[in-house]
Amino acid sequence: xxxxxxxxxxxxxxxxxxxxxxxxxxxxxxxxxxxxxxxxxxxxxxxxxxxxxxxxxxxxxxxxxxxxxxxxxxxxxxxxxxxxxxxxxxxxxxxxxxxxxxxxxxxxxx
Amino acid sequence: xxxxxxxxxxxxxxxxxxxxxxxxxxxxxxxxxxxxxxxxxxxxxxxxxxxxxxxxxxxxxxxxxxxxxxxxxxxxxxxxxxxxxxxxxxxxxxxxxxxxxxxxxxxxxxxxxxxxxxxxxxxxxxxxxxxxxxxxxxxxxxxxxxxxxxxxxxxxxxxxxxxxxxxxxxxxxxxxxxxxxxxxxxxxxxxxxxxxxxxxxxxxxxxxxxxxxxxxxxxxxxxxxxxxxxxxxxxxxxxxxxxxxxxxxxxxxxxxxxxxxxxxxxxxxxxxxxxxxxxxxxxxxxxxxxxxxxxxxxxxxxxxxxxxxxxxxxxxxxxxxxxxxxxxxxxxxxxxxxxxxxxxxxxxxxxxxxxxxxxxxxxxxxxxxxxxxxxxxxxxxxxxxxxxxxxxxxxxxxxxxxxxxxxxxxxxxxxxxxxxxxxxxxxxxxxxxxxxxxxxxxxxxxxxxxxxxxxxxxxxxxxxxxxxxxxxxxxxxxxxxxxxxxxxxxxxxxxxxxxxxxxxxxxxxxxxxxxxxxxxxxxxxxxxxxxxxxxxxxxxxxxxxxxxxxxxxxxxxxxxxxxxxxxxxxxxxxxxxxxxxxxxxxxxxxxxxxxxxxxxxxxxxxxxxxxxxxxxxxxxxxxxxxxxxxxxxxxxxxxxxxxxxxxxxxxxxxxxxxxxxxxxxxxxxxxxxxxxxxxxxxxxxxxxxxxxxxxxxxxxxxxxxxxxxxxxxxxxxxxxxxxxxxxxxxxxxxxxxxxxxxxxxxxxxxxxxxxxxxxxxxxxxxxxxxxxxxxxxxxxxxxxxxxxxxxxxxxxxxxxxxxxxxxxxxxxxxxxxxxxxxxxxxxxxxxxxxxxxxxxxxxxxxxxxxxxxxxxxxxxxxxxxxxxxxxxxxxxxxxxxxxxxxxx
Numbered sequence: 001x002x003x004x005x006x007x008x009x010x011x012x013x014x015x016x017x018x019x020x021x022x023x024x025x026x027x028x029x030x031x032x033x034x035x036x037x038x039x040x041x042x043x044x045x046x047x048x049x050x051x052x053x054x055x056x057x058x059x060x061x062x063x064x065x066x067x068x069x070x071x072x073x074x075x076x077x078x079x080x081x082x083x084x085x086x087x088x089x090x091x092x093x094x095x096x097x098x099x100x101x102x103x104x105x106x107x108x109x110x
Numbered sequence: 111x112x113x114x115x116x117x118x119x120x121x122x123x124x125x126x127x128x129x130x131x132x133x134x135x136x137x138x139x140x141x142x143x144x145x146x147x148x149x150x151x152x153x154x155x156x157x158x159x160x161x162x163x164x165x166x167x168x169x170x171x172x173x174x175x176x177x178x179x180x181x182x183x184x185x186x187x188x189x190x191x192x193x194x195x196x197x198x199x200x201x202x203x204x205x206x207x208x209x210x211x212x213x214x215x216x217x218x219x220x221x222x223x224x225x226x227x228x229x230x231x232x233x234x235x236x237x238x239x240x241x242x243x244x245x246x247x248x249x250x251x252x253x254x255x256x257x258x259x260x261x262x263x264x265x266x267x268x269x270x271x272x273x274x275x276x277x278x279x280x281x282x283x284x285x286x287x288x289x290x291x292x293x294x295x296x297x298x299x300x301x302x303x304x305x306x307x308x309x310x311x312x313x314x315x316x317x318x319x320x321x322x323x324x325x326x327x328x329x330x331x332x333x334x335x336x337x338x339x340x341x342x343x344x345x346x347x348x349x350x351x352x353x354x355x356x357x358x359x360x361x362x363x364x365x366x367x368x369x370x371x372x373x374x375x376x377x378x379x380x381x382x383x384x385x386x387x388x389x390x391x392x393x394x395x396x397x398x399x400x401x402x403x404x405x406x407x408x409x410x411x412x413x414x415x416x417x418x419x420x421x422x423x424x425x426x427x428x429x430x431x432x433x434x435x436x437x438x439x440x441x442x443x444x445x446x447x448x449x450x451x452x453x454x455x456x457x458x459x460x461x462x463x464x465x466x467x468x469x470x471x472x473x474x475x476x477x478x479x480x481x482x483x484x485x486x487x488x489x490x491x492x493x494x495x496x497x498x499x500x501x502x503x504x505x506x507x508x509x510x511x512x513x514x515x516x517x518x519x520x521x522x523x524x525x526x527x528x529x530x531x532x533x534x535x536x537x538x539x540x541x542x543x544x545x546x547x548x549x550x551x552x553x554x555x556x557x558x559x560x561x562x563x564x565x566x567x568x569x570x571x572x573x574x575x576x577x578x579x580x581x582x583x584x585x586x587x588x589x590x591x592x593x594x595x596x597x598x599x600x601x602x603x604x605x606x607x608x609x610x611x612x613x614x615x616x617x618x619x620x621x622x623x624x625x626x627x628x629x630x631x632x633x634x635x636x637x638x639x640x641x642x643x644x645x646x647x648x649x650x651x652x653x654x655x656x657x658x659x660x661x662x663x664x665x666x667x668x669x670x671x672x673x674x675x676x677x678x679x680x681x682x683x684x685x686x687x688x689x690x691x692x693x694x695x696x697x698x699x700x701x702x703x704x705x706x707x708x709x710x711x712x713x714x715x716x717x718x719x720x721x722x723x724x725x726x727x728x729x730x731x732x733x734x735x736x737x738x739x740x741x742x743x744x745x746x747x748x749x750x751x752x753x754x755x756x757x758x759x760x761x762x763x764x765x766x767x768x769x770x771x772x773x774x775x776x777x778x779x780x781x782x783x784x785x786x787x788x789x790x791x792x793x794x795x796x797x798x799x800x801x802x803x804x805x806x807x808x809x810x811x812x813x814x815x816x817x818x819x820x821x822x823x824x825x826x827x828x829x830x831x832x833x834x835x836x837x838x839x840x841x842x843x844x845x846x847x848x849x850x851x852x853x854x855x856x857x858x859x860x861x862x863x864x865x866x867x868x869x870x871x872x873x874x875x876x877x878x879x880x881x882x883x884x885x886x887x888x889x890x891x892x893x894x895x896x897x898x899x900x901x902x903x904x905x906x907x908x909x910x911x912x913x914x915x916x917x918x919x920x921x922x923x924x925x926x927x928x929x930x931x932x933x934x935x936x937x938x939x940x941x942x943x944x945x946x947x948x949x950x951x952x953x954x955x956x957x958x959x960x961x962x963x964x965x966x967x968x969x970x971x972x973x974x975x976x977x978x979x980x981x982x983x984x985x986x987x988x989x990x991x992x993x994x995x996x997x998x
Contacts, residue, residue, distance in 0.1 A: 027137075027140065029141045029144040047141065047168060047173060051137070051138075051173055052173070070140070070144075072147075075136065075140070076137070077133065077136070
């Protein structure tokens with residue numbers, strides 16, 4: 001079974017969303033799907049976490065939203081990464097690597 | 111760009127709430143659809159697919175709530191929320207809201223009005239360039255203690271030529287002239303000024319130019335007009351420069367017109383309340399060399415050099431004065447120069463009164479705030495339940511306090527808005543009172559500065575009186591509140607304590623104000639009771655100036671003889687007289703000495719006000735003849751010089767002696783002829799000249815045929831309303847000579863009443879504020895006691911059930927209220943004791959600790975407090991114990 005996402009830190013989810021959008025604009029549902037794809041089904045984002053996260057990131061100004069038409073001709077809200085968002089993604093990636101490396105080192109010593 | 115977008119999104123969130131709701135719904139719906147479709151693709155049936163999707167989605171409502179918080183959130187959003195909620199709450203209890211708003215309106219409105227006046231009168235600088243550099247220069251008669259004497263032309267020239275401290279100094283004197291050569295000769299106020307005056311003030315003429323130095327030197331017949339004269343008499347003619355007009359029958363060329371609003375000397379500088387309409391050059395150098403050179407007529411205005419301080423300038427001018435004294439010891443003994451900064455001259459007399467009023471309105475505002483605080487506390491305690499539930503649902507204490515504070519600020523802003531409009535109206539009223547004694551009062555307006563003050567004041571008071579109730583009510587622990595709330599109106603000892611404290615402060619403040627108003631009222635009544643020394647009833651005064659044609663003294667005397675004869679023949683006239691100086695008006699004075707007494711050097715001689723009068727003058731004015739005789743037709747020109755003295759001279763200089771038959775010598779300026787020698791033939795009562803409050807010193811009366819003047823004041827005693835005869839008398843005089851200057855016919859009663867106007871104004875205002883304070887305090891007391899009665903219904907019910915009668919309940923409640931009042935009265939009396947000594951300058955004939963006033967005010971307050979306690983007490987006796995006990 002895929003890991004329940006409630007264990008993910010809030011900041012991590014934000015980073016994943018930014019990463020998902022770095023490959024191109026998506027609507028909310030699409031973001032959740034892409035994260036699942038990219039993690040090879042390991043991560044499933046709950047709707048209850050996804051939308052608050054999206055709105056929060058939008059408020060910060062890292063993504064913008066625009067109404068458009070989805071692949072099946074339905075009206076949907078598309079999110080796009082901004083330049084500030086791209087920069088933020090880079091920062092978060094660096095932080096994450098540093099954090100992951102540190103945790104890894106701790107867990108190595110047994 | 112980033113920030114712009116951020117602000118845009120935030121604003122968008124704020125303003126398009128409905129649209130955002132809709133968008134969120136759409137987004138969620140889309141998501142559901144996609145999930146359902148995926149489920150169908152995976153092989154579920156449509157129904158299953160949808161159900162699964164919904165289940166997966168979870169609680170949509172909660173998601174939307176979270177999302178909404180994130181999207182919305184922020185200070186502005188919550189503020190708007192709070193305001194909407196607050197408005198709803200306030201409108202739900204209209205009675206409470208109205209009382210609170212109205213109370214604040216009173217407090218803030220009164221404050222705004224007085225601050226407007228203070229702003230205009232005390233704070234606004236004079237409308238000249240760099241007004242802080244301007245000083246008024248007076249001659250300081252150190253010996254007699256006259257700080258603000260006029261100076262002579264010769265002295266002024268020395269000041270001007272010898273000083274190093276002034277950038278410029280100009281001389282001026284106020285005057286009046288008759289605009290002739292037109293259908294309606296019109297008296298206009300004028301001033302003669304040095305040519306450099308306009309430059310000194312930094313004032314540019316709007317048309318033409320000011321005066322040239324040569325024009326001043328040779329006294330050229332040129333004039334500069336005021337804007338209003340240009341508009342009124344010359345139709346705003348832009349080509350007026352170079353044309354001429356006639357004053358007193360002589361031609362003058364118009365060289366300039368000043369812009370609107372320019373005036374010098376301005377009323378607030380204290381040289382006469384009229385606005386000057388015309389300026390003429392003052393040929394001071396020529397005068398200084400003439401016979402009148404050492405006569406004191408002029409004043410000086412100077413601009414300090416940029417890095418010269420007032421002390422430095424004063425020191426130098428004193429040195430110059432000493433130099434002059436050494437050279438002219440006969441005229442300038444103990445004469446110094448007194449430099450007074452222009453702005454200090456403006457506020458000097460008025461400051462104490464205005465500050466007292468400012469203090470009074472602050473008290474009123476504090477009392478209003480205390481009242482509203484009490485009101486809010488009562489309201490807050492009745493909302494305990496609502497607030498407890500909100501806190502249980504997750505609202506933080508800070509949030510609750512913020513919301514309650516928003517409510518109270520809205521209250522005070524509403525009160526402030528109403529108060530502002532009240533103030534607009536009130537200030538307009540004050541400005542139109544025409545009180546010349548209070549300079550620039552007529553310019554008082556509620557301007558932007560004052561309005562922002564009002565706004566700030568409203569917000570601050572709102573926070574102030576909202577804080578206590580808000581913190582108190584949000585402190586309660588959840589369980590307790592709900593339990594207490596179920597029992598009806600909760601209160602608690604804490605609230606009673608605060609409420610009692612507030613009532614005591616209100617009572618104390620109101621009492622202090624009442625004492626102040628009482629002292630002022632007593633002063634005013636004392637003033638009215640002062641005996642002016644003459645009988646002002648039914649006496650008309652007509653100042654008359656003879657035009658150029660009457661050069662000889664005999665011509666002048668003849669004119670007035672005839673005038674008196676004609677006036678006395680008119681119906682309704684009982685008697686008529688004439689005088690050169692009129693009490694509560696113009697005055698002439700000089701030094702004198704008594705021939706029979708050891709001679710005194712000129713500097714040491716006493717000064718007296720001089721009156722050249724006709725024989726019937728004393729009858730008309732009602733001044734009693736105490737000894738000797740009055741003037742007759744025999745005291746004409748050429749006969750022995752005679753004088754009548756007032757009783758203060760008799761008392762001071764002839765104690766135990768008979769003054770009749772002794773001789774006076776009256777000094778005249780050197781070069782103006784011989785001193786006058788007069789025989790004392792009579793003694794009359796002292797007549798107040800400089801207002802009812804001031805002592806009037808020695809007065810000497812001369813027979814006017816022996817001392818004629820072209821400018822005299824006719825006094826007429828009538829049998830009925832004096833002014834009704836004014837037109838008849840005016841036409842009689844005009845018939846005698848068309849070019850007469852008749853300025854301002856009034857009555858003696860008017861003159862005396864006008865002199866009391868400032869005090870009357872001040873006293874009325876203070877009393878009004880004190881009355882408001884008393885009402886507010888009484889209402890506050892009543893309210894607090896009312897609430898207490900309602901809270902203690904249970905207790906009262908039990909008491910009555912146990913046998914207490916109506917009387918006992920009354921005693922209980924009234925006792926509680928009176929205890930608070932008496933403590934407040936005690937605190938107030940102590941405070942008044944300390945504070946009224948600040949008012950000493952405003953009092954007349956009353957000590958600041960006058961026991962009678964204190965006692966009366968206290969008694970009045972206790973009566974009012976008793977009534978305020980009695981009403982709720984009576985209500986308490988109507989409590990039906992059975993109903994109350996069952997209810998709980």
